[in-house]
Structures are given as structure tokens and as C-alpha cells.
Amino acid sequence: MSETARSAAPQIPREVPRAREMRSQLGRARGLGAAHGGTRHWWAQRLTAIALVPLVLWFVASVLHLVGAARPAVAHWMAHPVNAALFAALVIATFHHAQLGLQVVVEDYVHADRLRMATLLAIKGAAALLGLLALYAVLKLAFSG
Amino acid sequence: MTGDGDAQMVGRTSDGARVRRPLSPHLQVYRPQITSVLSILHRMTGVALAIGTLLLVWWLVAAASGDAAYAAVSGFLRSPLGLLVLFGWTAALWYHFCAGLRHLTWDAGWGFALPQVHRTGWAALIATAVLTLLTWVVGVAVM
Numbered sequence: 001m002s003e004t005a006r007s008a009a010p011q012i013p014r015e016v017p018r019a020r021e022m023r024s025q026l027g028r029a030r031g032l033g034a035a036h037g038g039t040r041h042w043w044a045q046r047l048t049a050i051a052l053v054p055l056v057l058w059f060v061a062s063v064l065h066l067v068g069a070a071r072p073a074v075a076h077w078m079a080h081p082v083n084a085a086l087f088a089a090l091v092i093a094t095f096h097h098a099q100l101g102l103q104v105v106v107e108d109y110v111h112a113d114r115l116r117m118a119t120l121l122a123i124k125g126a127a128a129l130l131g132l133l134a135l136y137a138v139l140k141l142a143f144s145g
Numbered sequence: 146m147t148g149d150g151d152a153q154m155v156g157r158t159s160d161g162a163r164v165r166r167p168l169s170p171h172l173q174v175y176r177p178q179i180t181s182v183l184s185i186l187h188r189m190t191g192v193a194l195a196i197g198t199l200l201l202v203w204w205l206v207a208a209a210s211g212d213a214a215y216a217a218v219s220g221f222l223r224s225p226l227g228l229l230v231l232f233g234w235t236a237a238l239w240y241h242f243c244a245g246l247r248h249l250t251w252d253a254g255w256g257f258a259l260p261q262v263h264r265t266g267w268a269a270l271i272a273t274a275v276l277t278l279l280t281w282v283v284g285v286a287v288m
Contacts, residue, residue, distance in 0.1 A: 049249060052245075055247075056238065063284075064287060065287075067287050068288050071208055071211075073214075074208050078208075094199065098191075098195040098198060101191045101192075105192060106190075130198060130202050134198075134201065134205050135203035136209075141209045
């Protein structure tokens, strides 16, 4: 009696097949994933982070050096090629790192498609413009005070 | 097993067995831990620093524009509000710096054991306080 009842019940496999690889063969071949960018975003954020470690240390030391300085003294300091180049590197790495990080925050918390796209475009545009503005100011200070 | 609260606690293990477990941390009942608090603090300081770049750009553009513009930004930075903003900016920078180093060690595959996570977390907080105070002691001394 109980034997027939058991055989009539649908068989549930004890071993549920598990995927070892969570990506399709085509996805693996293309290697870029759902965002079509692969690891580029992640990697760029780490590269800029590593670049910013020495740059931030140099920046804090420079700001402490320039505390209370008059404008001509700042321009004179920026006219040194090493200072101008490092400041330009700091500006580029900072704004690139900032817009990458803000992008992740927006993607995590803004769920409406249009609003998310609009916010991302605004952030990327603002980062590019502020970066250009800062770079131009660095070069103008360095070249003409 | 009644009510939505219980229904939300039904999950499956990776081999398909049903288990009762919370599916995500409910912030109302979730006790703050150093791991979660430092994680959100890294984000918040990152966003704050991104906004704080406005101050850096203002200072740079003013310095490149002329004496009057530079006097205006200097005046703001020396005001009580300006000093407060600068202090917060310094603390946010050092926290994001220290926590960022911690993230880079994780990216390199080091420091995932819970005792290490707690140790490096407290180290990041202490280093933030020390570096912030050190920056301001030096800053005030040379002012």
C-alpha cells in the first residue's frame, strides 16, 4: 500500500543540478557581462584609487605649505612644473574616481530608469566640466599667474 | 508560519532545500555593526568629497582669476563656517583615504577574516582621527 503510494508520487531528484559557471558560453566568449563593459569600471575605480594614494598625501602637504599664502605666492608655487603636473594629475584622477563612485551610488539607489539616466548624465557632465575648469585654472596659474 | 513576515523568511539553499532565513537585513531591526557602519561611512564620505570638490575648484578658479576673487575665497575659508567645512572636508578625506586602503587590501585578497576586519576597521577610525588632528595642528601652527 505504502509502496504503491510512494511510486505514484512525482519523483523529486535528490541531487539538484548546480551551475558551476553562472555565465553562458557566448557571454564567456565575449567576456563583457550584462553591462557590456566587463571589469573596466571596477578596474578604473581601483587604478584611480591607487593613483590618488600618493597624490592625496602630496596634496595635503601642499595645502599645508600654502596655508595663508597670498595669491602671487600660490601662482609662483604652481609655476613649478612638478607642482603643476601633479596638481593636474590630482584633478584628473579625482574627478574620474568621483564620477565612477557616484555612478555606483546612483545605480544602487535610483530605481526609475529615466531619472537614473538623467542623474548619471548630469553627474558625468558636471564632473567633466568641473575637471576641465580646474585643469584650466591650474594651467593658467602655472603659465601666467 | 503565518503572515507576511514569515513568508518573507522562506529562502532556499544553493542545493534547493527550503530554509527559514531573513532575505535581507531589515534596517529597522538590524543592529549597527562596525562592518556595516564603516561601509556606509565610506560611501557617505565619498559623496561628501565629490561635493567638496566644488570648494577645490572655487579656490583654483579664484586663484587663477585675480586678487579680488582670491580674497573672497580666502575670506570664506577663514570664516567660522569655512573652517567648519574645511574640518569636515579634512576628516572625510582622511576617512575615505584610510577606508579606501582597507578596500584595496580586500581587493588584493587580504584581510577577510572577521578578527582582521574588526581590527582594520578600528585602525581606519583611529588613523582618521589622528591624521585629521595632525593636519589641523600643523595647519594652525603654520597659519
